[in-house]
Amino acid sequence: MTEPDFTELERRADPRSSDAPRRTKRGEATQRRLLEAAEAVFAELGYHEASIVKITERAGIGLGTFYLYFDSKQTIFEALVIDLNRRVRHSMAEKMHGAATRLEAERAGFAGFFEFTAAHPALYRVVREAEFVSPEVLQLHYTRIVEGYVEGLRRAQGLGEVSDIDPEVAAWALMGIGELIGARYILWERDGQDRAPTSIDPHVFEQMMRFIETALAPSGDAADRAATERTKEDQE
Amino acid sequence: MTEPDFTELERRADPRSSDAPRRTKRGEATQRRLLEAAEAVFAELGYHEASIVKITERAGIGLGTFYLYFDSKQTIFEALVIDLNRRVRHSMAEKMHGAATRLEAERAGFAGFFEFTAAHPALYRVVREAEFVSPEVLQLHYTRIVEGYVEGLRRAQGLGEVSDIDPEVAAWALMGIGELIGARYILWERDGQDRAPTSIDPHVFEQMMRFIETALAPSGDAADRAATERTKEDQE
């Protein structure tokens, strides 16, 4: 279970890694415009339908200029996924901040995740597509999120709020639930359905949280009952 | 929650749908060789690195012949995913057959799923890639599996073996767990690691099943005890 080393990957995806020096405001702005255009184009078309030409056109920049800032289509894609990872985790962390118990934090974290997915559905599809474009960068994405979970679960276990399940396995299970529920009830809804999926169906969210809370609850009866009561109260 | 109509999709992916009549043994054999070659090539290279030329070369068949049997690369890909869906569900159903309780069936079903994924890792990646190649056909894949789950969960709820959680939400959560645990502990292991992932790590499997079993367990104490007893009796 040796964790892969992602530093090389991040260096490669860092736009500043291109050998040419880059100093002026103008250069920085161009770079930023390329990344923003890439975000829009990848989100709209997917990796393979996207092209450098489309990205540079959208950025309002000459084709050749692209190669002053990124080595290839793959490189800019990786940079984008790393950026999105940061943003998803930020959305989750922001929501989780201030939660009193682990279960509350769990609930808040999922809410943050779904909020991001609902706000940027196409963007989250980009992250999922990384599995086929650059498996390494997807592993980085998942690993980073799981790390946060594992730490939180360990702490909660210390406080007796969560059963003694293997936190790593539990963390991957939780991610899996979030991914597929998000895919099914947020991403799929956009096509064909009437209502705009600005967020997840509350019923689905409640049922999912119940599933998760039950799964994580400490096994003992006393602790069990405490958790059940808490669930009722916390209907913020 | 109107279910999409997949019949058109299946017709399109059915190799026999090409307008030309197809009768003889020879034609059937060619068609089968193309599908088998496509399976190998898509599994090895992914959708976009794959090409018609590579598929026909592998099949030992002329390039032009391909178009007598399939309309496009997309069409043969869809046919392949539908076929894989059938095989995954078969692997799961076979294992689940004869399980006395829902929890046993759950366990057996997951074992079947992981067995398939471990036996054909690349093939299962093909299914996941369908999300970007043909979202429709992936929806068909997931929907079919979820249908089975929902039915099983409903029956188990009738017997008091499973809590009264919304079975559809639970089914998607279960799929999500299986997908990501499978991806993490079977597919990722192949690269870089020493041990061959002929199957999933037993510790991980046990922890995951504990997570799932806890999540699905009936909530009330009485129901809980009843279910426990029932488990002993109902060894039909």
Added chain:
DNA sequence: CCGTAACCTGAATCGGGTCTCAGGTTGGGA
């Protein structure tokens, strides 16, 4: 207002893909 480093450009090159088509081959029924 000049020089130069940084920046920008898009036509051209190159590689590789899909799909067509005009014609060749096969095999089973009469």
Added chain:
DNA sequence: TCCCAACCTGAGACCCGATTCAGGTTACGG
């Protein structure tokens, strides 16, 4: 044996995309 419907073929027409490169533009320090 012969015929013809079914089957097979791969060179070529066509398209599209990544990447390069020779040369143009910008802006800032002096």
